[in-house]
Amino acid sequence: MNAPAPMVIDGDEVSASLSYPDCIEVVRDAMIALSQGRTRQVLRTIIPVGDHKAFGVMPGALGLDDFFGAKILSVFHDKDRPTRSAHRGFVLLFEGENGFPVCLADAEQITRIRTAAASAAATDALARKDASVLTIFGAGMQARSHIEAIACVRDLSRVVVWGRTLANAQAFAAEAQAAIGLPVTATTDGKEAAQQADIICTVTGAREPILFSDWVRDGTHINVVGSSGIGPIEIDTKLVQRVRFFAESRAATAQYSEFQKAKEQGVITDDHVVAEIGEVLGGKPGRTSQADVTLYKSIGHIVQDLAAASVLYRQRLGLTEIS
Structure with a gap:
């Protein structure tokens, strides 16, 4: 044949x-x-x-x-x-x-599309039902995709975009606002951006943390997306330790840079993974209270x-x- x-x-x-x-x-x-x-x-x-x-x-x-x-x-x-x-x-x-x-x-x-779609599926399962303010750390291709995808699973009222330079963040915010029809504001103040959020997505190329536990309100859901292998880290170890941690797969945690650093520092073990996201999507409990800080870590699966x-x-x- x-x-x-x-x-x-x-x-x-x-x-x-x-x-x-x-x-x-x-x-x-x-x-x-x-x-x-x-x-x-x-x-x-x-x-x-x-x-x-x-x-x-x-x-x-x-x-x-x-x-x-x-x-x-x-x-x-x-x-x-x-x-x-x-x-x-x-x-x-x-x-x-x-x-x-x-x-x-x-x-x-x-x-570009499936990464944001996976974050949206996790957000639908883990974020509070009334979550309406989305903060994006990053102003690149995945930032725009994540706004569009998250808007499919939550009724967003506004979006906050953090960037390293205000000019880039403002340019991205103007373009995104015109495309999605939601208010989008720009800032270079990470603490200010995080403290407004019900949902946070980190989609940066950061080598060192750009999001810290002290900035994150109780009840927030976080998608950590930017680091796709050992080395780059977007969030601090204190935040890894604090959250209810959901993985794509337990095997994938070997390539989760933030998770492995927290393990090396002795503040978590492999048991810190509450569940795989597929288990939650299949019916296993995820968020247990309005105050939980939930986190989905993504490196992408074939x-x-x-x-x-x-x-x-x-x-x-x-x-x-x-x-």
Whole structure:
């Protein structure tokens, strides 16, 4: 049997076709399946290929006889954005009946949308139902995506954006406000930004903490997203120790920089993980009181990418049902 040519879905089509509501739904289902042992994946492999250059591979399967594949991408220093890295590559999707590769979808745009969708699913499960003020630490691509995704699961009244420079934060706030139709204010004062928030998302490239426990009000939910491996840290150890901590998977905590630092300092153990987010999405208790500070740590899992790519593949074939 000759293999058909896989369809190619570029970044523009991913952005136009992969909606946040659809992606939130399939990411939620994928994380439940991960926690129930119905999916297959291994931790990512990252190979240095030069100064500020890396090649990454994330393989996995959505389940037996289901889609499987890998995200394959480069992470290179972005010359156009000196403080950031560019992610370039594809999510390669195979079908589970004959093992044919059926789809190559732009990895950067899938990652942008599914990362925010995963945070939104966690927020829906863990944030207070009346949470309405969102604070974003960061003013890049993921900041905008997180605003759009979180707005799908909570009735936001306003957004606060923290940036290292006021000019960048203000430019981002003006653009975001025009796009989403909500008041968006900018600040460089992290304490002021955090103390207004019901929901906080950290989506920065920070190497050292930019969010501290003393700034966070009781009852806040936090999504920690920016650090995707050992080294960079966005939040202080005191905050890690304080929160009800929810992981994508218990195995992934080996690559959670903030969690590992707190372990090294002896203030937590592996038992500090209350549950995997898929367990909570599947019905296990998450928030226990209005005063709880809950935290979801995200580095990204391949089952999220494969679930998102499968939506795009089915849409291109005219199969619009998500499940």
